[in-house]
Amino acid sequence: MVTTATTLSPHQLLDQVMDPELPFLSIADLGILRGVETVGTRVRVTITPTYSGCPAMDAIRKDIESMLDSHGYQPEVVLSRAPAWTTDDLSPRARDLLQQHGFAPPQPDHSVGCPRCADGPARVVSRFGSTACKALMVCGSCGEPFDLFKELR
Amino acid sequence: MNVLGFADDNLILAQRLSEWVAAAPDLELDIAVANIALDHLGVARALLTHFGDLEGKGRTEDDLAMFRSERELTNLLICEQPNGDFGQTIARQLLFDSYQVGLWEKLAGSPDEVLAAVASKALLEARYHWQHSATWTERLGRGTEESNRRMQSGLVALARYVDEMFDEHQDLRRGFDERLTPVLDESRLVLPKDPFPRRGGRRGMHTEHLGHLLAKMQSLARAYPGVQW
Numbered sequence A: 001m002v003t004t005a006t007t008l009s010p011h012q013l014l015d016q017v018m019d020p021e022l023p024f025l026s027i028a029d030l031g032i033l034r035g036v037e038t039v040g041t042r043v044r045v046t047i048t049p050t051y052s053g054c055p056a057m058d059a060i061r062k063d064i065e066s067m068l069d070s071h072g073y074q075p076e077v078v079l080s081r082a083p084a085w086t087t088d089d090l091s092p093r094a095r096d097l098l099q100q101h102g103f104a105p106p107q108p109d110h111s112v113g114c115p116r117c118a119d120g121p122a123r124v125v126s127r128f129g130s131t132a133c134k135a136l137m138v139c140g141s142c143g144e145p146f147d148l149f150k151e152l153r
Numbered sequence B: 001m002n003v004l005g006f007a008d009d010n011l012i013l014a015q016r017l018s019e020w021v022a023a024a025p026d027l028e029l030d031i032a033v034a035n036i037a038l039d040h041l042g043v044a045r046a047l048l049t050h051f052g053d054l055e056g057k058g059r060t061e062d063d064l065a066m067f068r069s070e071r072e073l074t075n076l077l078i079c080e081q082p083n084g085d086f087g088q089t090i091a092r093q094l095l096f097d098s099y100q101v102g103l104w105e106k107l108a109g110s111p112d113e114v115l116a117a118v119a120s121k122a123l124l125e126a127r128y129h130w131q132h133s134a135t136w137t138e139r140l141g142r143g144t145e146e147s148n149r150r151m152q153s154g155l156v157a158l159a160r161y162v163d164e165m166f167d168e169h170q171d172l173r174r175g176f177d178e179r180l181t182p183v184l185d186e187s188r189l190v191l192p193k194d195p196f197p198r199r200g201g202r203r204g205m206h207t208e209h210l211g212h213l214l215a216k217m218q219s220l221a222r223a224y225p226g227v228q229w
């Protein structure tokens, strides 16, 4: 699509690109957006994978391209693996958003309180959950099963 | 550094692990195994692409994964060994994870920047895989007489493939032992010393199992070259 660039900056547009598996988290809050260089309407976006085999990377790349493309920019998406992404790269806002959506934010050693009753202790049902970044937990107090965003560092 | 060898280890192990999908003892393990396989596949893709770049003949990750024959694959023999029962699979994973954590620690400092970046990323994942394998080793080893027996038979079956992992990296043996031995002791298991270690994977000399694995893995790409979906 060829149109003139809108008034929205690449940064503002990229704030609207969400992680497909955690659609309430932007790629910036998730910490996988590593760099944005703009020259005129050309935008070079650098992203990094959360996990080596993360199957969402291709979808994220396409989402970035179509978001920028539909606003008149010519995007180029580059994948960079170093330095490796860790859960320390999550923004403070990402931790709040995870909590609000019923996920436990990353904690050392899977020691974590239940996001429903805030009581504990929770135990690990499986160290691997429905996606690479989650573990499956259950609250020892109220019995609620919930996802823990795994600590990786 | 043997980029292709490391790529092949991860490619073949990913394929092996994925055979458990929809067949693991429970749903959580199904998902765990799929996640671990995906991590290995992601590493394999990055390293195959890197090898293709270094080689400079224009071969892509798909060319390298799908159009090399058994004798051209350079994975360690332990990666191609059949899953057996769940005890044997966990035995293989514990042995390989204990090796790979040390390998990635070492390669994270490689002068090859791409290899170092892949290794630093994979290291975090390998530690997590190792924890999963160690937890299950303990559960099976200390579970019932039957679960201990199966896990122990897995270790006996795989003992002959252990030495090959250290042929190119003798310096990793000590860290391997330090990671492995306490887990086995805690789990009432032992890794026997096999008097006739098998080797040859890095030279393309494989056990009979690799051909069958490749037949499945490569059939679609070979029947429909360039296929996309």
Ligand SMILES: [Zn+2]
Binding pocket: A114, A115, A116, A117, A118, A119, A139, A140, A141, A142, A143, A144
């Ligand atoms: Zn609770």
